[in-house]
Amino acid sequence: MKKEKRNNLRFDSKTAYIPPDEATKAVTPPIVMASSFQYDRDIFQRILDGERKDVNIYGRCGNPSEYQFEDQMMVIEGADACLATASGMAAISITLLGLLKSGDHIVCDWTTYSSTHEMLDHRLTDYNIETTFVDTADTAAIEAAIRPNTKVIYFETIANPSMKVAPIAPIVKIAHDRGIVVVCDNTFASPYVMRPLDFGVDIVVESATKFIGGHSDVIGGAICMKSELLPDDFLEQIRWNTMVKLGAPLAPFNAWMLGRGIQTLSVRLERACRSAATLAAYFENHPSVKQVWYPGLESHPQHHIAKEQMPKFGGMLTFEVEDGDEALTVLDNLELSCFSASLGGVRTTTQIPALMAFLDIPIEQRLEMGIRDGMIRVSTGLEDVKDLIADFDAALALL
Ligand SMILES: Cc1ncc(COP(=O)(O)O)c(C=O)c1O
Incomplete structure (x- = not known):
């Protein structure tokens, strides 16, 4: 299929489609496990001439299975370029290290993923890169934090655990008027729920x-x-000058697994979003629940922004019980949902953000961010939502 036609497909078709393998016509792409590739005179000359893209040299520099995943990601994010990395944290650190140098400043939301926060707050400071943490739902706070040396504004499309939805278009306007690059972490939403590049974000x-x-x-x-501020080959530049040097490529088998995941993203997320909305309404009416945060609820502080930016509202929500002990009682007694660190899987997962992801943040700072011990974060999976409600009902009845 021609590139233009593929880019014009509806989202569900974009996720399902993978071009057949050129060599074998296999409908499922092969996994190229090679860490090294044989040169011939022609390839050798191309490499000597400085050609890097489309020549396979060595696994740390790139691999056909990784390029296959990059191609799928580009289509579903509406991007002009993609660089695959060994992990989400590798994507974040390579992006920031590629964009920033000593003496630069970044304005960042104060409730980003804990390792992102710690890297900005503790590691990048060692390299003379300073961060001002603000609430990025407050555009006046962003403007006040900008300095002459601010190079990046960074936030998450849906933040943990408040499910805060940052107002992307106004943030992009503030940034681009000053030549500042906008980077956002779209993990909690996924491209099914939100495609930030469509709203002017430079890097997702x-x-x-x-x-x-x-x-x-x-x-x-x-x-x-997808950026008018950055050079077209920016991701190729950081592939070579940052990712290859840090040594964080995506492994071929993992690339293949992720490519397969993309093919079912729409159907999984459709279920996850529907179940999250149902669960949010259930928690809102439960007598032991103090508060619920889900972008689809009218009571959510950024509901009107979410409606414009991501009308599917996502598969993540948070609810609050009295304290950390109560939260632990609930999670420890769930049988269908899984009490675990991650999110976005087939099974519904739950965690206590204050005592897990944000444990290393000093308590006063955590409370100021609105992250209290009794908050429980839920990532909805593919179970029947009636069974999920029965599971939560039985656990909440113990309080
Ligand atoms: C919002 C968010 N960003 C980034 C990461 C880091 O991703 P990874 O564990 O793939 O490095 C996580 C991990 O939980 C996350 O929740």
């Missing part, structure tokens, strides 16, 4: 480990770009 990073892989059995990441 994904932990493909989550909804994209979708089966809790593979780690991987992706950096997708």
